[in-house]
Amino acid sequence: MIEYINEMYRVKGGRWELLASATGNQDALAMSIVGVSAEEIEKGFSSSKVVSPSFMAERIEAISVYDQSIIKRLSYNWKSLKDVEEDDYIWGIAWSSALRFLVEQELKREDGVKNLEIATELYTLAPQLNEHISWLKLKDKVMNGKFYSYNDFRVISSYDIMEDSVDITNLGINNLYILRVLRGRFHLLNNQSLDRLNSLIELNESVDPLILSLIIEIFRELNPDTVDLIKSRFFEKFIGLGDPEEITPSFYSVLNPFWVVA
Numbered sequence: 001m002i003e004y005i006n007e008m009y010r011v012k013g014g015r016w017e018l019l020a021s022a023t024g025n026q027d028a029l030a031m032s033i034v035g036v037s038a039e040e041i042e043k044g045f046s047s048s049k050v051v052s053p054s055f056m057a058e059r060i061e062a063i064s065v066y067d068q069s070i071i072k073r074l075s076y077n078w079k080s081l082k083d084v085e086e087d088d089y090i091w092g093i094a095w096s097s098a099l100r101f102l103v104e105q106e107l108k109r110e111d112g113v114k115n116l117e118i119a120t121e122l123y124t125l126a127p128q129l130n131e132h133i134s135w136l137k138l139k140d141k142v143m144n145g146k147f148y149s150y151n152d153f154r155v156i157s158s159y160d161i162m163e164d165s166v167d168i169t170n171l172g173i174n175n176l177y178i179l180r181v182l183r184g185r186f187h188l189l190n191n192q193s194l195d196r197l198n199s200l201i202e203l204n205e206s207v208d209p210l211i212l213s214l215i216i217e218i219f220r221e222l223n224p225d226t227v228d229l230i231k232s233r234f235f236e237k238f239i240g241l242g243d244p245e246e247i248t249p250s251f252y253s254v255l256n257p258f259w260v261v262a
Contacts, residue, residue, distance in 0.1 A: 004238055015244045018058055022065035022252055029066065032059040036094065038077040044090050053090050057097040058248070064101050065252040065259050071101045084115040092117030100125060100262060124154050131159040135166045135181075135188075142175050150210070153180040154262065161188065168193045173200070173207060179214040183260070186218045194222065201230055212250035213261040220257060230254060 002023045009020035020028035036059050040047045063070050084091040096117040113119045166188045219226040249261045
């Protein structure tokens with residue numbers, strides 16, 4: 001599989017750089033690192049290596065799969081959090097994409113941060129102490145059409161859940177982003193819920209790569225044998241794969257057993 005990725009990167013380049021970087025291809029990794037260096041980020045849209053803010057964020061993510069310490073080393077030369085202006089979108093995206101990998105930062109709320117992207121990520125990463133939520137009520141709201149962004153679920157994941165057991169069997173596939181709320185307490189999922197998630201994999205249903213990444217995380221913790229089946233599905237998907245976006249970030253979760261999606 002890695003050989004196939006390297007070959008596709010050599011022939012096609014583009015987004016295959018991300019998968020190749022994640023596997024440790026040194027040419028791809030070097031390009032990704034340069035693309036998120038302080039020098040290139042400071043150039044902004046005038047830099048041919050930045051490509052776009054979203055691609056820059058994906059480069060940070062891909063590098064983190066291979067070695068999170070690289071992100072930490074790069075950040076030492078970045079513009080400081082407090083010096084990023086309110087409207088500096090590119091530096092805001094760079095920092096907000098990297099913060100979760102920077103353990104040394106302690107991810108505390110920082111007074112004086114002006115940039116909205118950075119401030120939002122700092123808030124998301126800071127535990128919301130003494131907050132409680134009912135899983136049943138949250139699930140009902142999701143099923144009845146109340147909109148929650150994925151970032152909302154990241155924030156809620158630090159709330160205490162009132163129930164001793166949770167169920168997701170009657171949620172549609174597109175509502176399974178709610179699984180992010182359960183990080184650190186996947187054991188609350190009842191057996192019927194685990195059967196439902198397992199069936200999505202066994203039937204090889206089309207699942208959003210972000211949701212699949214969460215499902216992989218769940219089974220890595222609760223039933224590691226299932227991850228082998230997921231890996232075999234990836235081998236099937238690679239042949240004829242047109243756009244690596246179809247399998248990231250879920251591929252990263254298979255590649256690195258210690259990596260988790262945001």
